[in-house]
Amino acid sequence: MSTVTATPAKSATPARSYALRDSMTMLRRNLKHVQRYPSMTISMVVMPLLMLLLFVYVFGGALGTGIGAGAGRGDYTNYLVPGIILMTATSGAVSTAVSVCTDMTEGIVNRFRTMSISRGSILTGHVLGSVIQVAAILALVTGVSFAVGFRPNASPIEWIAALGLLLFLAFGLSWLSAAMGMGAKTVEAASNGPLPLTLLPFLGSAVVTPDSMPTVLRWFAEYQPFTPINETLRGLLLGTPIGNDGWIALAWCTVLALLGYLWSRAVFNREVMR
Structure with missing residues (x-):
């Protein structure tokens, strides 16, 4: 009488676990690049710090009289710092x-195409590495802001909410920048592509109130993505009214993240299939 031995079924790891593992591998790779080649990180730190010191100590006394929060450099510093922190989040x-x-x-x-790895992990590693890099730079810039006179009244919950909003913004902009980087033919062109994103907060409420701008520029400043994000940060950190800006800020961050993800995935699939 013959005996049939059952063969145990192979335990298959879900595809998503492989993608997560490969993404973490790519993240470690990018963090090692940041550690070995710190020049880009240094430039990301220097620019917001220069802006902070310039506007506080050179323009602060004059601009403080026009922001509607009382005259003086101290009042202007409180008004300015949320905008500088926002610019820091865009620097990645x-x-x-x-x-x-x-x-x-x-x-x-x-x-990488010849290796058995998840294709999406390549871009995911870059994006997550950028977000972690931005988080570290945000901590440094915020510390310097306290040293120059920034005095927020936010609770721990409000600080967490502000950090979450900034990292959400950095996440969305990183996906957009990944698409720009894939479409660029040279590193120089890639570095120029996201510059409008990093400078756009200047044309909002980061440095001065939109009310002080000419009509056309004021309209643009009020309706561009970074103004509600900046006003939400200012409300969380300083207790100013937020109103609908919080929901609008989250909506803009979601749109930027979704647009960047779909765009970068489409460009990546097109490039790797050539």
């Missing part, structure tokens, strides 16, 4: 575009 866009373009132009992506 250039770094993401440059790192993605470097991988695309130096051929490492072609090597």
Whole structure:
């Protein structure tokens, strides 16, 4: 009488766990690049700090009289710092575009294509690395802001909400920048693509109130994405009214993240299939 031995079924790891594992591997790779080549990180730190010191100590006394929060450098410092912190969150866009373009132009992506890894993990590693980099720079810039006179009255919950909003914005801009980096032919072109994103807060309420601007520029400042984000940050940190700006800020961050993800995925699939 013959005996049939049952063969145990193979335990298959879900595809999403492989994608997560590969994404963490790519994240470690990008963090090591940041550690070994710190020049980009240094430039991301220097720019917002220069802006902070310039506007506080050079223009602060004059601009403080026109912001509607009382005259003086101290009042203007409180008004300015949320905008500087917002600019810091946008600074990771250039770094993401440059790192993605470097991988695309130096051929490492072609090597990854021959390996058994999740394709999406390549871009995910860049984006997550950029967000972590931005978080570290935000902590540094915020610390310097306290040193120059920033005095928020936010509770721990409000600080967490502000940080979450900033990292959500950095996440969305990183996906947009990844798409720009893949589409660029040179690293120089990649570094120039996201510059409008990093400078756009200047044309909002970051430095001065939109009420002080000419009519056309005031209309643009009031309806561009970074103004409600900035006003939400200012409300969380300083207790100013937020109103509908909180929901509008979250909506803009969601749109930027979704648009950036879909765009970068489409460009990546097009490039790797050539």
